[in-house]
Amino acid sequence: MSGITRKCEMKTEGCEMDLTRIIEPLCSWYDRSKRDLPWRKDQDPYHVWVSEIMLQQTRVEAVKSFYRRFLQELPTVEDLACCEEDRLMKLWEGLGYYSRVRNMQTAARQIMEEYGGNFPDTREKLLKLKGIGAYTAGAVASIAFNEPVAAVDGNVLRVITRLEKDPRDIMKQSVRTEFDRRITEALEKTCGGSVTSSSFNQGMMDLGAGVCLPNAAPLCGKCPLASFCSAHEAGVEMDYPKKKAAKPRRIEGRTVLLIRDGDRILIRKRGKKGLLAGLWEFPNPEGHLEPEAALSFASGLGLEPVHIRALAPAKHVFSHIEWHMTGYEIRVASLGEEAEPPYVLIDEEQVRREYAIPTAFSAYYNWLADHRQNTEQDV
């Protein structure tokens, strides 16, 4: 008997189980218990795709309203391919990871040009589209086209590592690739009738979201796979999955300037790449500026400050950065002229309707709404 086999029999740690055994039980459980979600009303590949992109690193509850509005505004792939950029970003405003929607439009144009508007219907073809990786290709191929392929996401990694007491770091690409291969092989052997890759993959999502919980005691009494689970048998569910500690965030000081001219507010569009690409922002020079420096900044844009007020500090946390912000309201003389490019003075109401502003500025953006100014008050 090999050392590995001995170890598995004694502790069942990191020992591969036969995944074909869990497929029928999970499909059966999914058919009884599936959540009623907006993107489960049909199997239209465009609908499935939009939902999967929105759901990347994003909770179901946060996605629902965005999903409905997005499809109402852009009902077809062609609508997405033709959508003007600022309108597209406005539809994604507040959802985060903005490259998702930019990549999705690139892919929509690929579909129009390379596939004549017919949605690619295999995992292999889907993988060539911008923004579609191993997970999303598997999800769309299985849910919309019933291809027997895996869709390995955080839920699957958590469920399988608990089932097998797998001690490997789930952030490693090798683990994801191996799970993808093993699940796909198991689906190829078992799919048929009510056992489908669609039910299995979506069952994994529902199981991960509602039963095999992250960062909380799982509800093993409700789990259709409990009898297969090594971690449950040993009472160590919370020890999995194993994951290396995240790197600490770097901290950036910034000074946010609300530069106002009557009802207008000064903004500019961010660059095409990097953080918050393609969104609009208030001037936010790096560092914590003193009022004099903030006034110089405004003067440097060719504006004539007539008043400055310090605002409460604010903090915003990104995945890898923290912004510690100082803020000022600066009122400038109404010159009736355009601002220094790339800055523009836009009516505040129009900004709120048409310009996507990142949540990072929400403390100051909200302050603005609570302190409307009319031109009569100018000093």
Next chain:
DNA sequence: AAGTCGGGGCT
């Protein structure tokens, strides 16, 4: 393999 890229909700 490691870094970049948002925002929110739960513990």
Next chain:
DNA sequence: AGCCCAGACTT
């Protein structure tokens, strides 16, 4: 305050 979420892309 830290963790994670229906990840993908770049370097």
